[in-house]
Amino acid sequence: MPSRGSATTAVSGLVALAIAVGVVAMLSIGVGSRFIPPDSVLSALFSPGGGFYDNVIWELRIPRTVAGLVIGAALGLSGAVMQGLTRNPIADPGILGVHAGAAFGVVVAIYVFGLLDFRAHVGFAFAGAALVSAAVWLVGSRGRDGATPVKLALAGAAISAFIGSATSLVLYADSTAFDEFRFWSVGSLAGAKADLLLAAAPFLAAGALLAFGVIRGLNALSMGADVARSLGQRVRLVRGAAALAVVLLSGTAVAAVGPIGFVGLTVPHVARALAGPDHRRVLPYSALLGPLVLLGADIVGRVVAIPSEVQVGAITAAVGAPVFIWFVRRRTVREL
Secondary structure (H helix, E strand, O other): OOOHHHHHHHHHHHHHHHHHHHHHHHHHHHOOOOOOOHHHHHHHHHOOOOOHHHHHHHHHHHHHHHHHHHHHHHHHHHHHHHHHHHOOOOOOHHHHOHHHHHHHHHHHHHHOOOOOOHHHHHHHHHHHHHHHHHHHHHHHOOOOOOOOHHHHHHHHHHHHHHHHHHHHHHHHHOHHHHHHHHHHHHOOOOOOOHHHHHHHHHHHHHHHHHHHHOHHHHHHHOOOHHHHHHOOOOHHHHHHHHHHHHHHHHHHHHHHHOOOOOHHHHHHHHHHHHHOOOHHHHHHHHHHHHHHHHHHHHHHHHHOOOOOOOOHHHHHHHHHHHHHHHHHOOHHHOOO
16 A cells, blocks of 8 residues: 555656646647747637637647647557556567557558548558457467466567568558558658547547556556466456557557557656556556657657658657667666
């Protein structure tokens, strides 16, 4: 049971992170290839008059910022749950085949059905992520011990490699599919629209509820499956619910904006460094750190190459890789 002082510190940290996320969100609305002054941002938010800045903010900047908030939270949460589920500090949602399945779904939408509209890809990407993740779970859960972390990791690596090869074969055979796919595969918030976010919202909400619902189970699993059973946890149910949460959160995020690396991998480590190993703190911290990192990277990508921009997936990879290496070198990160 955490002490009152430590609980107060955790709440203070969450409040500070929430304020930081709010500041970054306001910067995301005002900063870009064209800087919008703060007074114009406030005017557009609270008393829009249909001017140029109002249109830019409401049609482009706000959907992009909201996407950064919800997708960042989804990636942070899914990474924390994935690492807690597998007890593997270098695990990310891709270990369940989410990224490989989503990519294959997009390719099927383009190559088989000829769907070139970005919004039409979302359903196929999510379906692919869900089907491949289910296959990974079925293969990894075979045997007496069920879905152990090692078996899930091996099944995920093998099936993801197979699906990745199938995706590459289709892309090499069809130049149209390759041209369409490469824009999605970079990972970008630029194409986020209100209707896309509304379509993704139910899946993200369900995934978040599941993630927070298995917190006690993840804490118990961190001490081993046998200990978790002795504490009254239904291990198979906890693992299944946690895996489903990862698929819903990460699968929907990848389907909506493309694969964005290192957010789900690195954010949980930062959360544990700030809040300790208790998932009652790690998950809320990750849900706030994810948007902070993703929106911050998106802002950097907008201004680093004006008048062009660098997609957020490239920025998170460039920044996340060295940060993650630094965390991995610390003894406290080598095992959960």
